[in-house]
Amino acid sequence: MKHDDVFCKIINGEIPCHKIYEDDDVLAFLDISQLSKGHALVVSKKHYDNFLSVPHEEMHKVMDVAQRIGQVSIKFLGASGVNILTNCYESAGQTVMHFHVHVIPRYSGEEKVIEFKNVNTEELNLPSIASTIKNNI
Ligand code: AMP
Numbered sequence: 404m405k406h407d408d409v410f411c412k413i414i415n416g417e418i419p420c421h422k423i424y425e426d427d428d429v430l431a432f433l434d435i436s437q438l439s440k441g442h443a444l445v446v447s448k449k450h451y452d453n454f455l456s457v458p459h460e461e462m463h464k465v466m467d468v469a470q471r472i473g474q475v476s477i478k479f480l481g482a483s484g485v486n487i488l489t490n491c492y493e494s495a496g497q498t499v500m501h502f503h504v505h506v507i508p509r510y511s512g513e514e515k516v517i518e519f520k521n522v523n524t525e526e527l528n529l530p531s532i533a534s535t536i537k538n539n540i
Pocket residue numbers: 409418420433434435436444489490496497498499500
């Protein structure tokens with residue numbers, strides 16, 4: 404099936420990018436909208452909608468490249484930390500429906516927390532939630 408998301412177009416060479424890494428299965432390039440210096444995206448060349456639907460082998464290849472870019476960010480870009488994250492579906496902030504992992508270098512003195520609003524834990528039935536996940540994993 405043909406997909407026409409922006410990352411498929413980058414992979415096909417229809418749209419340019421600042422390429423960092425490429426092999427048969429994985430492409431990495433700078434995010435066009437830098438959340439920090441060196442903010443990179445690692446994508447699987449084959450189309451999967453997001454992390455939840457990508458086969459293990461390709462997921463591992465993408466995560467391996469993300470780890471290496473994170474290490475380079477610390478050693479060569481001067482980052483002091485890195486956020487590695489992937490958004491799944493719109494409610495989680497996914498805007499490009501093609502599996503990708505963000506590598507976001509963090510620099511001392513520029514701390515920005517990734518914010519989640521707390522829900523009221525006391526209103527949740529944690530044993531029930533835990534067993535729902537445990538019984539279906
Ligand atoms: P997400 O919100 O997790 O789906 O992330 C999608 C990311 O893709 C955003 O951070 C965008 O800035 C980035 N993006 C969109 N178009 C391009 C492009 N042409 N080249 C590089 N990054 C892009």
